[in-house]
Amino acid sequence: MDDSVFYASISDLSARLRKREFSSQELTKAFCDRLEKLGPRYNALALPLREHAIRKAKDVDRDLKKERFRSPLQGIPYGAKDLLSFAGQPTAWGAAPFARQVLNEDATVIKKLDKLGAVLIGKLAMVELAGGPAYRFAAASATGPGLNPWDRTRWSGGSSSGSGSAVAAGLVGYALGSETSGSILTPSAFCGITGLRPTYGLVSRAGAMALSWTLDKIGPMARTAEDCGLILQAIAGKDGDDPGSAGKGYYYAPQYVRPFSEMTLGFHPSDWDTHADAAARPALQAALAAIRGLGFQVKEVEIPDFPYGPVISTILGGEAGSIFEDLIASGNVDKLADAKQIAGLKATQDILARDYLKAMRIRTLIRRAFQDLFYPVDILISPARNGIAGKVADPLDRPAPGSAAASGAPAPKSRGLQGLIPAANLAGLPALCLPCGFADKMPVAIQLVGRAFSENLLLAVGRQYQTQTDFHKQHPPVG
Amino acid sequence: MAIDLSRRELAAALAALASAAAPAAAQTTPTGTPAELLTQAKQAVERNHDALQRFKLDRAVEPATRYEA
Known part of the structure; x- marks a missing residue:
């Protein structure tokens, strides 16, 4: 099987399967071989599921x-990120204390995805407990630090680290990740793939590890904006098993969004010429110009x-402190890999109820402020991250050297749109990460943030951008 | 959905996960003793408390119960 298969889009693979260029079993075996051989190189693989995958592929071929x-x-x-349960198999949440956890649903x-014939070939590595409440080193994972396929001395990003590196290296057709505050966008940006953080409540979290009930989202990490749309259509929808479910479905229909010329793009110059790292500015500024060139008015x-x-x-810490109260009280928290994370989890027990409520009251104002912000603009655009992935050994709680x-x-002087990742997560807004070039041979990316449930608009812009650029088609030298 | 993966596969996976944990822990280099890190983490909670205290709110503002804008 030609190597190009491993970097093909969903539409392309689907068309070739239907034309019988290859069977799902052949495709699945090829991806399993690759994931099992190369996944450990990037510490991307938490659990291979070859036997299950081949059985499933046989069923699909019959269909x-x-x-x-x-x-x-x-x-x-x-x-799938190892925060998602797969019955009868270990679901370790990236964390040594849960290495033997087997869930039954x-x-x-x-x-x-199973109902639609998707073939799960492995659970992908992640930062332990999705990184909550904070961690200092990339090595905060039971499977070791997520290594970036573009340069294995650099981090893949987290907490969906394996999802990011596995997609970038062509080890899976696409992946599921999760985000509480940055865990889809960061690895997508650092690994040069397209990632979508859906609106809060659009995708069910039932069966996913909870880190923060009011912040957690599950979303696709893939090669293209269109792939993200197809995956989102498959996984979105009302679910009575998720109390946070918005009760809405999603149909991928980017063709029905208003003309871009009738819409306004919100941006701030300081993000692109001051906050961004110098090496990343050319690629980021070119991307801004390209998106503006799609016809938007700008503000x-x-x-x-x-x-x-x-x-x-305070919100994340307060909720995580309750969710992991038993882990902390039992002392098993000390089995985690990252000493800062251990200390941070213990310290969550000191968060006052009135601080949590104050934070949630401020969140009310944040929601309102974003509703006001989105009155005159339709999309916000900013660098997804200000620079490239840092070195694996560098502490994450200090500015990266350079x-x-x-x-x-x-x-x-201006705060620009800095802090958009935590802010938009607090406001439950969707975001699309698009690779837009390279700095020091490492990927850089932009993010588009829209109103709640405006995924089709973000994906329409992403799709159009990706018809004019080929950054999403570039992949690291793997083999 | 029926899941009947072999016990061998399950055992191998569990063993792999368990053995992976040790080297990962060894790679982490804490910049301080556990007690010092706990003190720092508690200080961070206090700093957040102070920052929230400085933010003045109208009494009528209720906690968010919807999480999307």
Whole structure:
């Protein structure tokens, strides 16, 4: 099987399966071989599921032979972040204390994909407990630090680290990740893939590890915006098993969005010429120009002024402290890999109820402020991250060497849209990460953030951008 | 959905996960003793408390019960 298969889009693979260029079994075996051989190189693989995958692929081939077409995802191998339960197999949440945990029901998203004929070939590595409440080193995982396929001395990003590196290296057709505050966008940006954080409540979290009930989202990490749309259509929808479910479905229909010329793009110049690391600016600025060139009106906007860091830390910490109370009280928390994370989890027990409620009250204002911000603009655009992935051994709680933040230069006067990741997570807004070029041979990316449930608009812009660029088609030298 | 994966596969997976945990832990280099890190983490909670205290709110603002804008 030609190597190009491993980097093909879902539409392409689906068309070739239906034309019988290869069977789902052949495709699945090829991806399983690759995932099992190369996954450990990037610490991307938590659990291979070859036997299950081949059985499933056989079922799919029978369906395809009878022309029972269920979905574009039918027959295509994928990986799921190890925060999602798969019945009868270990679901370790990336954490040594849960290495022997076996759950008895599949996560809703895995059930949904299974019904459509998607082939789960492995659980993908992650930062332990999805990184909550904070961690200092990339090695905060039972499977070791997520290594970036573009440069294995650099981090893949987290907490969906295996999902990011496995897609980038062509080890899976696509992956599921999750985000509480940055865990889809960061590995997508660092690994040069397309990632979608859906609106809060659009995708069921039933069967997923909870880190923060009011912040957690599950979303696709894939090669293209279109792939993300097809996956989102498959996994979105009302679910009575998720109290946070918005009760809405999703149909991928980017063709029905209003013309871009009738819409306004919100941005701030300081994000692109001051906050961004110098090496990343050319690629980022070219991407901004390309998106503007799609015909949008533009407006300079700044992020509303709120203490996003303390608010999200208090909410996430308060909820994680309750969710993992037993882990902390039992002392098993000490088996985690990252000493800062251990200390951070213990310290969550000191968060006051009134601080949690104050943070949630400020969150009310943050929601309102974003509703106001989205009155005159339709999409916000900013760098997904200000620079490239850092070195694996570098502490994550300090500015990366060589970054704008570490340069000692005075802080920019404008806050621009800095802090958009925690802010938009607090407001439950969707975001699309699009690879847009390279700096020091490492990927850089932009993010588009829209109103709640505006995924089709974000994906329409992403799709159009990806017809004009080929950054999403570039892949690291793997083999 | 029927799951009947072999016990051998399950045992191998569990063993792999268990053995992976040790080297990962060894790679982490804490910058401080556990007690010092706990002190720092508690100080961070206090800093968040202080930042929230400085933010003045109208009494009528209720906690968020919807999480999407």
